[in-house]
Amino acid sequence: MPSSDEELVARAMGGDMDSFNQLVLRWERPIHALAYRVIGREEDARDVCQETFLRAYRALPGFKGQAKFSSWLYRIALNLCRDWIRRERRAPVAQAPEGVDLIELASEATPTESIEDLVARREIARAVARAMAELPEEQRTAIILKEYHGLTFQEIADLLDCPLSTVKTRLYQGLTVLRRQLADPGIPNGTALARRGMDEQADRT
Amino acid sequence: MCDKDLLVGYVYDDITDIDRGRFERHLRECAACRAEVSSIRGVRDDLAAWIPPEPHLGCQVTQARRPSLRAWWTPALGLAAAAVIVLAAALAIANVEVTYTASGFSVRTGWARGDAGANAREGGSVRDGNDQILPAAQAAPAALTAMERRLSVLEAAARSAAPSSQRVSDTEILRRVRDLLSQSESRQQQELALRIAQVIRDVDAQRLADLSRIQQGLGRIDAMTTAEAAAHRDLANYILTSSRTQQK
Numbered sequence: 299m300p301s302s303d304e305e306l307v308a309r310a311m312g313g314d315m316d317s318f319n320q321l322v323l324r325w326e327r328p329i330h331a332l333a334y335r336v337i338g339r340e341e342d343a344r345d346v347c348q349e350t351f352l353r354a355y356r357a358l359p360g361f362k363g364q365a366k367f368s369s370w371l372y373r374i375a376l377n378l379c380r381d382w383i384r385r386e387r388r389a390p391v392a393q394a395p396e397g398v399d400l401i402e403l404a405s406e407a408t409p410t411e412s413i414e415d416l417v418a419r420r421e422i423a424r425a426v427a428r429a430m431a432e433l434p435e436e437q438r439t440a441i442i443l444k445e446y447h448g449l450t451f452q453e454i455a456d457l458l459d460c461p462l463s464t465v466k467t468r469l470y471q472g473l474t475v476l477r478r479q480l481a482d483p484g485i486p487n488g489t490a491l492a493r494r495g496m497d498e499q500a501d502r503t
Numbered sequence: 504m505c506d507k508d509l510l511v512g513y514v515y516d517d518i519t520d521i522d523r524g525r526f527e528r529h530l531r532e533c534a535a536c537r538a539e540v541s542s543i544r545g546v547r548d549d550l551a552a553w554i555p556p557e558p559h560l561g562c563q564v565t566q567a568r569r570p571s572l573r574a575w576w577t578p579a580l581g582l583a584a585a586a587v588i589v590l591a592a593a594l595a596i597a598n599v600e601v602t603y604t605a606s607g608f609s610v611r612t613g614w615a616r617g618d619a620g621a622n623a624r625e626g627g628s629v630r631d632g633n634d635q636i637l638p639a640a641q642a643a644p645a646a647l648t649a650m651e652r653r654l655s656v657l658e659a660a661a662r663s664a665a666p667s668s669q670r671v672s673d674t675e676i677l678r679r680v681r682d683l684l685s686q687s688e689s690r691q692q693q694e695l696a697l698r699i700a701q702v703i704r705d706v707d708a709q710r711l712a713d714l715s716r717i718q719q720g721l722g723r724i725d726a727m728t729t730a731e732a733a734a735h736r737d738l739a740n741y742i743l744t745s746s747r748t749q750q751k
Contacts, residue, residue, distance in 0.1 A: 334555040413715065426553040473543050
């Protein structure tokens with residue numbers, strides 16, 4: 299049975315570097331995904347991810363276990379993302395590939411998904427990335443932590459040092475803005491939202 | 504007044520049973536909240552499409568090893584170890600990379616390659632201590648191989664520089680160098696196998712895409728031919744009918 303985070307942390311604190319590297323292996327993807335979605339640049343997200351683990355390793359003797367190890371990592375990563383945004387003094391970038399390479403797509407498609415579906419999914423993903431990049435940082439962070447990392451409202455509140463109701467308000471406001479942006483029928487094949495809007499219209503007529 | 508906190512909690516199923524019951528009762532009476540729940544679920548469906556690109560990660564925290572300075576100045580062992588250390592240090596400082604090509608071998612130096620460049624952008628602030636993050640193998644295989652080679656040499660140097668008992672003869676050093684070389688070779692072989700597998704996968708993917716395109720094209724041609732045949736049949740029928748009418 300694989301060791302728990304707590305066991306690995308305890309061993310790493312005792313000087314076992316392999317245990318720490320197991321933690322890295324376990325958490326590098328979520329941390330990279332978090333950084334990528336918050337700052338919107340793949341290369342910088344990778345730097346943030348590396349820096350997060352380096353800082354965590356150095357700060358490990360001070361980790362008292364009052365929070366989950368993952369929450370602690372998320373906090374370090376979010377602080378680094380904030381530093382990055384402040385340093386770059388700009389909103390996150392929605393990094394979307396230019397054009398669509400069918401051959402590249404073909405290798406990505408799941409067996410049940412047609413190329414057309416995959417192209418549509420790409421378009422929606424681009425629309426989401428653009429809309430998310432325009433959100434205020436705190437709303438975007440709340441959505442990312444809830445939607446993609448499945449944290450509870452309480453965990454998010456602890457992580458962001460804000461009241462529970464503030465987290466819910468940020469999430470609701472962010473989702474409301476996204477709903478407006480994504481309902482734009484200009485997206486080919488339509489987002490789920492735009493399709494729902496069309497279905498409702500069709501029902502009415 | 505509708506409670507948006509409850510609505511968000513309900514949509515994400517992060518809500519107490521009592522509140523859920525309360526909100527479900529409210530939903531039965533409030534069409535506006537029903538519509539809002541449905542549209543926010545639509546937003547969530549769209550959000551699910553946003554997947555980060557496959558990252559080239561695989562970072563590891565390592566402790567930089569420093570060769571012990573004590574007791575390495577014993578005559579024969581000292582000379583051999585010093586030579587290895589000086590060579591390794593020179594390689595490390597110059598960031599030398601030796602590559603074998605068809606036309607012979609080339610030696611490159613400098614820090615401005617691959618991830619080393621990316622790291623330098625950080626102002627070097629995080630890499631001034633003993634700990635360092637090694638970048639992903641996939642991102643810069645050549646740099647990594649060079650780094651691994653350097654590390655192995657340094658490790659060997661550290662081992663041979665260790666105090667007292669481990670006196671190593673020239674043949675022992677030669678054996679180790681041979682070992683290192685064979686390890687490096689097997690690593691390169693593995694990498695080659697990996698690359699070949701990737702190429703095969705790419706070719707496969709392209710073949711699949713081409714096949715599906717051909718199939719679509721054939722389908723279109725088939726449909727056109729059927730339509731044309733039907734038109735011809737109609738025309739023939741028409742001519743036949745009209746000629747019969749004329750005969751009458």
